[in-house]
Amino acid sequence: MTPPLPPSPWPASARLRLREFAAHDAQDIVDMHHDPRVRALLVDDHPLHEPRAAQGFIAGMQAFYRRHEGTGIWCAERAVPPDPESVAEARAAHAAGEIDDALLARVQAPTWRFIGWFSLVHLMDAPGELEIGARLLPEAWGGALALDGGEWLLARAFAGLGRARVFGHCDPANRSAAHCLRVLGFAGAGLAPYSGHEAARFQLERAHWAGWHALPRRERLRRVRGMG
Template structure:
């Protein structure tokens, strides 16, 4: 499922590898961009102490609990630069996975979010044996919704949550997308046919 240097998988342009304790600065820098955090915290950065003492230890502990699932550092295969992360966060029993990603602004608009998301969807069904991959975002986050659709997930519902400190757009709700195991063969065939046609 992964090789000895912690690499989960590679795509044409991305290498997805395990996080290490050396990635604290990468994560802090990623979360310090107000545009990256716009639909998550309203643009507020994640403090260094939260990343170092809470988020990163939780990410590292996940690898052994559900092999093949968790958050993976996304690295540019050509240049070796840290670009952000992709995630397949497991349900409690590990049979479902929540797809997610967070990329530096310099990586936006190049198809990398779709490339990494499709690779993880394929991995979830082919290697992990997930029965469902799902994702959520704010209803107003049109870019992430487009990536979910390109990754083979379909719209399921819009729902509303209550927040103590809502950010702009919260009033429009959250959306859920999913891809179930029984629909995966059709999606895989569509992707494979598109690759052959290139």
């Protein structure tokens, strides 16, 4: 049996958290898929720019969470720091005894904004295997959020679920996604059919993950750049 996750949200890092999709997320999904940059290099594009399709996706995923506990496609949110002036005013009011600890904590807490999703699901052509994936808004490209989420997914797959290997896929032209997978420790495994298209396949073994993720991220980035 797959161990269930505790109630969401789950912190992947101080700047990223994941949670189960809810009905109120439909418009965010629609808006994301209206951006042609998001859909340009997808290997499993679906009409999620249409409200009915987005609502159906969420309903299906909510059922999936309960049928396949511990795996799924999860809503990703990034932390937005509070306004510095508001924090300064709140701290001054707290020092003067005008507000209590709880109110100060609320003012200092970040808000959370939708940036896409991360997934840990079974391979269509090999249901006994898992793959990780992500679909993010352009504002989250090229930064650390994809690595934060990927590391959380791999910890879930290897440490939480005891998997021997994990796969990843991307469009063969998607150099950014391939780079991210390599920084996470994946090695190229050629091309493979994927949802009616051809995708670049990557594979990561648990033994390599254990040693690779013991390295600081900066060192992993340096080594991948050195590979050319």
